[in-house]
Every structure is written in C-alpha cells, then in structure tokens.
Amino acid sequence: xxxxxxxxxSLELTISIPGFGSSPTFLHSSSVKELDINQVPSEExxxxxxxxxxxxxxxxxxxxxxxxxxxxxxxxxxxxxxTQNHTLNPKQKECLATQLKLRPRQIExxxxxRRARSKLKQTEMECEYLKRWFGTLTEQNRRLHKEVEExxxxxxxxxxxxxxxxxxxxxxxxxxxxxxCERVTTNVATNLSSKVVTPTLQSHQPxxxx
DNA sequence: GCCGTCAACGGGGCTG
DNA sequence: CAGCCCCGTTGACGGC
Numbered sequence: 001x002x003x004x005x006x007x008x009x010s011l012e013l014t015i016s017i018p019g020f021g022s023s024p025t026f027l028h029s030s031s032v033k034e035l036d037i038n039q040v041p042s043e044e045x046x047x048x049x050x051x052x053x054x055x056x057x058x059x060x061x062x063x064x065x066x067x068x069x070x071x072x073x074x075x076x077x078x079x080x081x082x083t084q085n086h087t088l089n090p091k092q093k094e095c096l097a098t099q100l101k102l103r104p105r106q107i108e109x110x111x112x113x114r115r116a117r118s119k120l121k122q123t124e125m126e127c128e129y130l131k132r133w134f135g136t137l138t139e140q141n142r143r144l145h146k147e148v149e150e151x152x153x154x155x156x157x158x159x160x161x162x163x164x165x166x167x168x169x170x171x172x173x174x175x176x177x178x179x180x181c182e183r184v185t186t187n188v189a190t191n192l193s194s195k196v197v198t199p200t201l202q203s204h205q206p207x208x209x210x
Numbered sequence: 211g212c213c214g215t216c217a218a219c220g221g222g223g224c225t226g
Numbered sequence: 227c228a229g230c231c232c233c234g235t236t237g238a239c240g241g242c
Contacts, residue, residue: 067238068217087231109218112231117216119232 070110074100078107082114 070078081088081096088096088111090104097104 069239070217090229106217108230110216112233113216113218115231116233 068106074102078110078114082111086115086118087111 077100078096081092085092088107093104093107096102096107100107
C-alpha cells in the first residue's frame with residue numbers, strides 16, 4: 001500500500017502578496033464572486049458562468065455561484081508540483097498561488113482533490129488485482145477438486161501419508177484438520193488402536209488457543 | 211435528461 | 227486552539 005509522502009517540497013516562497021490572507025469567513029463564503037481575485041478573471045483563469053447574470057443576486061442575498069475551470073497551464077503546473085510533493089507546506093502553497101494567480105485555499109483544495117483522485121485510482125487498481133487473484137484461486141480450487149475426485153476414483157486402497165516425524169506411513173484416515181487453525185492433526189481414538197502412531201505425534205484438541 | 215468530472219464546501223479528527 | 231488533512235457531499239458544467 002502506497003503511503004503519500006509528507007516531506008517538504010523544494011519549492012521556496014519568493015513573492016508575498018499583502019492582504020492576500022485566508023480568513024475563515026472569506027474561505028467559507030458560498031459565493032466566489034465577492035472574492036477580488038475572481039471578479040476579474042485573468043487571461044490565465046477561465047470562468048464558466050452560469051445562466052445567471054453576474055449582477056443578479058439570489059433571493060437570499062447571495063451572489064450566483066460560478067464554476068472555476070483551471071486552465072491547461074494551471075493544471076499542468078499543479079500536476080508538476082504534485083509529482084514532486086503530494087502535500088504542500090504553507091510557503092509552497094503561497095508560492096504556487098502567486099505563481100498561478102489563485103488563492104492559497106484553491107491550491108489547498110486542488111491538492112486535496114488530487115490526493116483523493118490518486119487514492120481512488122489506486123483502490124481501483126487494487127480491486128482489479130484482487131479480482132484477477134480471485135479468478136486464479138477459483139480456477140486452482142476447481143483443478144484441485146477435480147484432482148481429488150480423480151484420486152478417489154482410482155480406488156487403490158486407503159490412502160496413506162508419510163509422517164514427518166517418524167518417516168513411517170500413516171493411514172490418512174487417522175488425520176484430521178483443526179477447523180480453527182487448519183493444522184493437520186491425528187485422530188486420538190484411531191491412534192490408540194493403531195500401532196503405526198509414534199509418540200512424537202501429539203493429539204490436537206481445537207481450543208481457543210488456536 | 212442522464213451521467214461523469216471537478217472545484218468547492220462543511221464537518222470531524224489529528225497534531226503541535 | 228489554529229491549522230491541516232480526509233471524507234462525503236454539493237453544485238456547475240460538458241459530453242453523450
């Protein structure tokens with residue numbers, strides 16, 4: 001799983017703009033028209049205006065909402081910056097905002113949305129990978145079931161396994177699998193009547209310890 | 211008209 | 227407590 005880097009960027013602040021603050025009331029305004037940077041869209045900033053006239057106000061006194069579309073150049077620079085750092089420190093944010101003629105809050109929002117898109121893409125890729133893996137396991141499971149059926153059909157007597165402890169053959173019927181930890185264990189009742197079992201093999205009782 | 215995309219918002223959690 | 231981030235959502239817009 002990829003972890004987004006939080007290291008500082010190499011970008012440095014070189015220009016400061018007086019009065020270019022980001023007070024909460026300023027940022028949380030539902031209308032972007034009152035923001036001075038948005039009143040006169042520069043040639044580098046492209047606005048898509050709704051059907052409402054600029055001067056028209058809504059019944060509740062709010063100004064109509066406009067939709068900002070970043071220009072290709074702005075998007076390119078933001079993407080370029082994103083490849084270097086997935087997060088920005090305040091200086092980098094201010095610097096980018098000045099460079100792109102956007103508000104720092106817009107830079108911040110763009111990076112948040114960009115990180116979200118990255119994560120979504122990553123999740124979709126992981127989903128695809130898991131789907132393929134599931135398909136592979138399903139196919140493998142099918143083949144193993146088929147193999148088991150073929151072995152059962154051979155009817156060559158009771159199957160035996162070699163004990164890893166004694167290196168002697170064990171009747172497979174004496175083996176069971178613990179449903180909790182899925183470890184192969186010996187059947188106690190059967191083992192007691194069998195002389196094949198060696199003392200090294202411990203009986204296993206499923207418990208909460210598994 | 212529906213749907214996908216994207217900028218923006220609001221709330222909650224975390225941290226120094 | 228300010229500042230930041232994440233997350234879910236909203237609203238505007240474009241494409242079909």
